[in-house]
Amino acid sequence: IAAAGAVVIGKSFLSQGGQNPVEALMAGRPVVSGPHMENFAPLMRSLQAHDAVVQVADATALQPVLRDLLASPTRAARLVDAAEIRSDRAAIRRVLSPRRA
Secondary structure, rough: OOOOEEEEEEEHHOOOOOOHHHHHHOOOEEEEEOOOOOOHHHHHHHHOOOOOOEEEEOOHHHHHHHHHHHHHHHHHHHHHHHHHHHHHHHHHHHOOOOOOO
């Protein structure tokens, strides 16, 4: 993820409920999803309400969005910044970090 210019939630283009976008957002990468993010609906609604993620209708719409994000680091950074505002990064780090004995 760290080397990616943007992260595409590939499973979101299948009718399978999507994947969690938090890891990509925590890595500071803009996220683009397809229409099927049902398993993460509350999170996606929050991210969309704050322009922190791009959701496209289908795979045809994906290419121009990716082209735009890769050509516009400013737009990509705005998405990531908006996502950071919406998340409790400290809480997420506690959940993801190994437990200390």
